[in-house]
Amino acid sequence: MIAEIVCVGTELLMGQILNTNAQFMAEKLAPLGVDLYRQQVVGDNPRRLTEAVLTALERSDVVLFSGGLGPTEDDLTKETVAAAMGLELVFHPAEWERIEERFRGFGRKPAPNNKKQAMFPAAHCTILPNPRGTAPGCLLEKDGKAAVLMPGPPRELRPMFTDYVMPYLEKRSGHRLYTHMLRIFGKGESDVEFELKDLFDSQSNPTLATYCETGEVKLRITAQAGTDAEGEALLSPVIREVERRFGDVVYSENDEELAAVCHRLLLEKGATLSCAESCTGGLLSSAFVDMGGSSAYFVEGDVTYANEAKMASLGVKAETLDAFTAVSRECAEEMAAGMRRKAGTDYALATTGYAGPDGDEVGLVFVALASAEGVAVKELHLTGDRNRIRRLAVLHALDLLRRKLCTSR
């Protein structure tokens, strides 16, 4: 089954918006047994949109559209695709009621031009609900071709794609693919590939593929199988073998982020946390506060950027700063211990380092973890620009905590 992605919108075409929808959908297609051969971006121009729709429907079995479902005159995707497939749009009163209800939920009233959003073909059409916005999506099927129309805003497209489109594609492709995404922190992509070369080369079911993220490697293991149990039976020995070779640098089997793993472990253990940050400047605390429910364990974070703040808030000693500077093992240790004491938490993380852009020692960072057993400090030599160094420092601090939580009772 051949698929094509067509993203519609002048703002996207002109680069005012980054096209994250195409990537979001594209990376989910291969595991569904769908071949993606092309992506297109076109603006809200009727002639060129029509041309793109006709070309895509001609050469692909399924065309995934994003954007152009809004109420304005510029929003043309549904009208254009329906016309290209020879389908007429008619007003759906039940859908209109749903739209009115959604507007009430937002404390607003629909305008007359919103009626356009309740227009769909009378047949060959499945309406796809959009709980996050006012524009429903739809799936049009005719003569063996399918067009899936989804709204442009990623927060509306993503759940619609995951909840409705992926199950449809899986069913239609006849493939059943089972996948685990292992996440690895502390080993580079080339090392991962080198140390698993025999598995990469010999395996046809399951298959392995690596992906890079800032400071991390993701390893996707995908099996084709008839049932869930068969899929797991194929995946499980490979996952076990990777974990046997790599040990605890594998921190998730299910694509869970490092911060989410820490979040889950802290909640499970009923432990509390505080953070003292210098170079990461709030990013570390924010990684926890990002997640709903973090108030159960996250007590306090201190961004002690100036030396005075390190002394006054965390009790870092003036002699320590004089003798070793603020970017030192000793300072990181006192920051973590001081934070833990002050906030009265089970664990306290600390970061201090040179994030640049200027200075001789850019990339030198210390991360520390204080617990009832004392303080552990890790010295890092990171590379990249200011924000990459800060992000990597956050990951290393999270990893320190993750390892501690995994081994403590």
Added chain:
Amino acid sequence: MIAEIVCVGTELLMGQILNTNAQFMAEKLAPLGVDLYRQQVVGDNPRRLTEAVLTALERSDVVLFSGGLGPTEDDLTKETVAAAMGLELVFHPAEWERIEERFRGFGRKPAPNNKKQAMFPAAHCTILPNPRGTAPGCLLEKDGKAAVLMPGPPRELRPMFTDYVMPYLEKRSGHRLYTHMLRIFGKGESDVEFELKDLFDSQSNPTLATYCETGEVKLRITAQAGTDAEGEALLSPVIREVERRFGDVVYSENDEELAAVCHRLLLEKGATLSCAESCTGGLLSSAFVDMGGSSAYFVEGDVTYANEAKMASLGVKAETLDAFTAVSRECAEEMAAGMRRKAGTDYALATTGYAGPDGDEVGLVFVALASAEGVAVKELHLTGDRNRIRRLAVLHALDLLRRKLCTSR
């Protein structure tokens, strides 16, 4: 002049890499007077790549390619485009010497297959240097059509595009465009368009266009002119008129972000800052620490997520929390005042609110600014998910500071 962007690479097509090159190039074309009608992404497949190249060269004057210039068999862009234009590739010894030299600079030796990267047409070809990588780009011109071939890695493509391709496009289009990007906080996109309707409708040079970002509106004003002075003379009266109507909700004429404006004003005034955060959880501090040089004014940030931390670190009174809860005007006021006192800074910002996902009052947020003149508090009713509420709260806090810094001596 009509342009098209063709990004080549299976990793890009399959969503293993986010396509930032297309956006980077696309947003620079309109101000150069170049019309961009289409973007395509294709994999490293010879047949489909050939088809994409032929289609693009047929319908567009300039085709901008990224990717596929590497040394491996998968890298086919140059071979395919040259063949489509009827150009034969020949070995360029001078270019090969340059590649060997570049490898020496990286402390490596080129492999035999790198010779492919020194193959270019003998005529109709301008080689574009790539100081950041081993694959030179090239510009092929024949029969009124141009193909620009650039490497895929963004850090190699970006300088090549800016240094060589943009001057070429500007010269070829014969347009000179001048642009100002105004940034607006505190007015929605539809209000901006409504209140400037006469300007939008009547202007052909300069033209106006709005763009949305989280919580903000950007207004681009673009003039076509022969010289810098002429361009400014056309832009200036329109900018003045927008500012006259909108007053201080316009916070930048040059696409400067809110945090960057605060950063600049704090440095100019030699003033110091601290932040006390609850719901924003480190994002506000991080907005400052993000910027190199912030250590000159940013003293300390406290993420006082728990009530105990608000009391112990900031001196928020237990009675205040009992009587008004942590999400209240009173608590925000005490947080800001307590932070300023503790850190000894000229200004202190505070945030407290319900970011969700659960609860009856999700979106209720207070931001406060303490200064020598006392504490100002603003009550906000924000909508969206947890992270949108937190981001909007940060913007409101920044705006409170920006307004204060603009009016203080």
